[in-house]
Amino acid sequence: xxxxxTPTDLQDEIANNPKLVVLDVQYTLSxxxxxxxxxxHVPGAPFVDLDTVLAGPAGEGGRHPLPDVETLQDGLRAAxxxxxxxxVVYDQQPSLGAARAWWVxxxxxxxxxxxxxxxxxxxxxxxxxxxxxxxxxxxxxVVLDPDELVALDADDAAATAKLGVLVDARSxxxxxxxDEPIDPVAGHIPGAVNVPMAELVTDxxxxxxxxxxxxxxGQLDIDEVTVVGTYCGSGISAAHTxxxxxxxxxxADLYVGSWSDWITDPSRPVATGE
Amino acid sequence: MTPFAxxxxxxxxxxxxxxxxxxxxxxxxxxxTVCLGTDSDPMTIVPMAHTxxxxxxxxxxxxxxxxxxxxxxxxxxxxxPSVAAVTRQMEALRRDPAxxxxxxxxxxxxxxxxxxxxxxxxxxxxxxxxASWDPVLHLQSSDPGGLDALHxxxxxxxLNPAHPRQxxxxxxxxxxx
Numbered sequence: 001x002x003x004x005x006t007p008t009d010l011q012d013e014i015a016n017n018p019k020l021v022v023l024d025v026q027y028t029l030s031x032x033x034x035x036x037x038x039x040x041h042v043p044g045a046p047f048v049d050l051d052t053v054l055a056g057p058a059g060e061g062g063r064h065p066l067p068d069v070e071t072l073q074d075g076l077r078a079a080x081x082x083x084x085x086x087x088v089v090y091d092q093q094p095s096l097g098a099a100r101a102w103w104v105x106x107x108x109x110x111x112x113x114x115x116x117x118x119x120x121x122x123x124x125x126x127x128x129x130x131x132x133x134x135x136x137x138x139x140x141x142v143v144l145d146p147d148e149l150v151a152l153d154a155d156d157a158a159a160t161a162k163l164g165v166l167v168d169a170r171s172x173x174x175x176x177x178x179d180e181p182i183d184p185v186a187g188h189i190p191g192a193v194n195v196p197m198a199e200l201v202t203d204x205x206x207x208x209x210x211x212x213x214x215x216x217x218g219q220l221d222i223d224e225v226t227v228v229g230t231y232c233g234s235g236i237s238a239a240h241t242x243x244x245x246x247x248x249x250x251x252a253d254l255y256v257g258s259w260s261d262w263i264t265d266p267s268r269p270v271a272t273g274e
Numbered sequence: 275m276t277p278f279a280x281x282x283x284x285x286x287x288x289x290x291x292x293x294x295x296x297x298x299x300x301x302x303x304x305x306x307t308v309c310l311g312t313d314s315d316p317m318t319i320v321p322m323a324h325t326x327x328x329x330x331x332x333x334x335x336x337x338x339x340x341x342x343x344x345x346x347x348x349x350x351x352x353x354x355p356s357v358a359a360v361t362r363q364m365e366a367l368r369r370d371p372a373x374x375x376x377x378x379x380x381x382x383x384x385x386x387x388x389x390x391x392x393x394x395x396x397x398x399x400x401x402x403x404x405a406s407w408d409p410v411l412h413l414q415s416s417d418p419g420g421l422d423a424l425h426x427x428x429x430x431x432x433l434n435p436a437h438p439r440q441x442x443x444x445x446x447x448x449x450x451x
Contacts, residue, residue, distance in 0.1 A: 150424045155381055163431035225447040227427045251451075253424060 027097030080137030093205030164227030
């Protein structure tokens with residue numbers, strides 16, 4: 001079942017589904033999420049900060065490790081999430097922050113989580129209303145039950161690279177180790193294959209159609225029974241790749257710590273080149 | 275040698291004792307799988323095995339692929355007193371905070387079990403009963419999701435890369451997915 005929702009369908013759901021909660025997860029690496037939210041969001045959607053709600057503090061475990069469950073639960077309750085909520089997440093585009101939210105919320109046991117395909121840009125393009133008013137929802141009562149999805153650690157990621165397919169979602173230059181703008185060590189996990197996140201989206205920030213995604217992953221001999229993991233720099237783009245794989249019919253595990261965790265242990269091998 | 279490597283060694287030694295004794299009565303049957311049954315923590319290690327003949331005797335008309343691989347449908351595990359003793363060693367590792375967080379300790383235990391099945395001494399112990407046997411090997415948890423499911427799926431790949439019956443391996447992949 002697709003995890004995507006179109007702007008038109010979201011407008012219908014907002015009008016007709018009292019269990020619906022829409023969360024704004026606009027995010028940039030340089031911390032512009034709150035400013036983007038203030039400049040415009042779906043009416044009634046509270047802001048959920050990726051750095052403080054959907055991730056733990058940077059350090060051991062990488063730049064965006066999993067949050068502790070209490071912090072996540074408090075953040076989602078503050079955003080109005082109830083035990084039986086149907087949650088829709090979105091960001092500006094191309095759904096990197098939203099995909100992280102999609103993955104983390106499902107990991108935490110929330111069953112129905114959808115991503116607004118194309119994000120706020122698609123919402124605006126479809127004529128959806130945009131608000132700049134702050135939102136203070138009625139606090140929710142969600143009780144999280146984590147570990148519903150597999151969060152790979154470094155050993156699991158290495159095993160997946162060896163025995164299954166480990167997809168690196170970063171740019172080709174970072175994968176090859178030619179250019180590393182963020183992390184102190186350049187390269188990739190030995191055995192990983194590179195599918196840059198940018199390949200999986202259209203020019204307007206939507207995920208490519210499922211048929212195209214299946215064909216792209218099929219080039220790597222990935223099908224629904226393959227053991228697949230994804231990683232990137234810190235588990236955000238890789239969540240987007242997991243979403244793309246889900247749309248292609250493949251359930252992938254996420255190495256949340258990703259490259260920023262892998263390189264914290266200098267004994268771990270580093271590959272460069274193709 | 276790490277504590278988890280020592281666990282693997284202990285488990286291999288136990289399987290070499292227990293498997294020939296437990297499988298001996300099945301000599302001449304078509305043994306298609308041997309697995310280690312476990313659970314999500316993991317707390318248990320129970321050797322399991324099944325034959326085509328026993329499979330054929332199970333509820334006709336039921337989902338054959340499910341019955342083929344779901345060990346809880348077969349019977350109790352093989353008699354394995356030596357392996358039972360190793361379970362206590364695994365439990366001690368699983369509770370030892372010096373070996374990392376709970377997740378790392380569980381992962382180490384799962385990997386140790388897979389590596390024990392992957393050891394040539396274990397494979398030789400199976401063949402010592404019937405030289406024609408080349409069962410599909412795997413690790414399977416009684417809990418269907420999470421980390422144990424990942425390790426179950428990885429075990430299929432690690433233990434059977436060149437198995438002559440890739441149709442069986444593919445069937446097991448489907449079951450585990």
